Amino acid sequence: MGAIFQSLGRTVLAGVVLLIVLVLVAGGGSIGGMAWSTFAMRWLHVLNGVMWIGLLWYFNFVQIPSMPKIPDEQKPAISKVIAPAALFWFRWAALGTVITGLLLSWMSGYIAPALGLQRPFLAIGIGMWLALIMAFNVWFIIWPNQQKALGMVQVEAADKAKAARTAMLTSRLNTMLSIPMLYCMVAQQNGGL
């Protein structure tokens, strides 16, 4: 067990193996075909979404509120090591969520009416637009400003402070949007709107 859990790669692989065993043992032989592929895409979509929104909430619920409590000489541990690593997974998971989400709506046959906010796809349509705005914010506002704020791109001190504030406020905006967005994601199948 220790050999598995001491390596993140092996831990993730073990999770995948466990899933395969579970599906083989408990699955009703329904693997393959369009319905299953759409379901598998839904699973990949939720995996990506959890990584993205989990990190968004980590930034907002843990990292940002903790920064003022950390002594200045220890702050580089966050700004030089933890935040860049978290931002890596954050922005690529955001892209993965968008791709799998759009593929899922296409495979389900309602991408156009959903994006056109037509009933009966209004719930998922609103959710998709909210999440697309959030993903735009990640890639085109939060990430470029974080690069300046964290010193990955060199700028004047005043610009650095401004970039940090813009990134923080946009991250807050995404946290706000994530609440109705997730409601809409789960509402489509369950009559929440």
Ligand code: HEM
């Ligand atoms: C632009 C980004 C996104 C797009 C295009 C998108 C698209 C979709 C689509 C088409 C569905 C299927 C709805 C249905 O027929 O029931 C769905 C479900 C879902 N999405 Fe997203 N989504 C996006 C972002 C997110 C994010 C950020 C999360 C965060 C975790 C998320 C979590 C979920 C969940 C939990 C479901 C419900 C799965 C189920 O009921 O089986 N989505 N999404």
